[in-house]
Amino acid sequence: MMRKYNKKEAGLTGLGFIFILLILAFFVALGLKLVPVYLEYYNVTTSLQSLAKEDSSELSSSQDIKALLNKRLGINDVTSVNDQNIAIEKEGDNTLVTVEYEVRKNFLGNVDIVVTFKDSVELAGS
Numbered sequence: 001m002m003r004k005y006n007k008k009e010a011g012l013t014g015l016g017f018i019f020i021l022l023i024l025a026f027f028v029a030l031g032l033k034l035v036p037v038y039l040e041y042y043n044v045t046t047s048l049q050s051l052a053k054e055d056s057s058e059l060s061s062s063q064d065i066k067a068l069l070n071k072r073l074g075i076n077d078v079t080s081v082n083d084q085n086i087a088i089e090k091e092g093d094n095t096l097v098t099v100e101y102e103v104r105k106n107f108l109g110n111v112d113i114v115v116t117f118k119d120s121v122e123l124a125g126s
Helices: 014-052 062-075
Strands: 086-091 094-108 111-123
Touching (some): 014 111
Antiparallel strands (some): 094 111
8 A cells, every 4th residue: 555645845935934033032042121110110019009008197298199109209210200290299188199101112123112000090189
């Protein structure tokens, strides 16, 4: 009994392999740029959440809230947030602290990655 074999070879060509490597390199480069940005955002959210656990007597004015938040952001090595990105709104007994900022990272050549963040926390009785 004679078997028929396919005379055409199948597999990945050199060009196909290079194409897959380029796609992989693109996503690795994207991850290397975005992971630090999201880690910094995590530090911003934890700093904001820690404000809600503070004693309300220490957070009597907007300046006190900004000073404490800036101190915590500095400890957590957050460089993307400044005073212009922090908004404080008093509504009766509650205070809403909002941090809204944008991070722009150079990606490849003249292509930038822009990521915007907005997070807020409500402080009761301050």
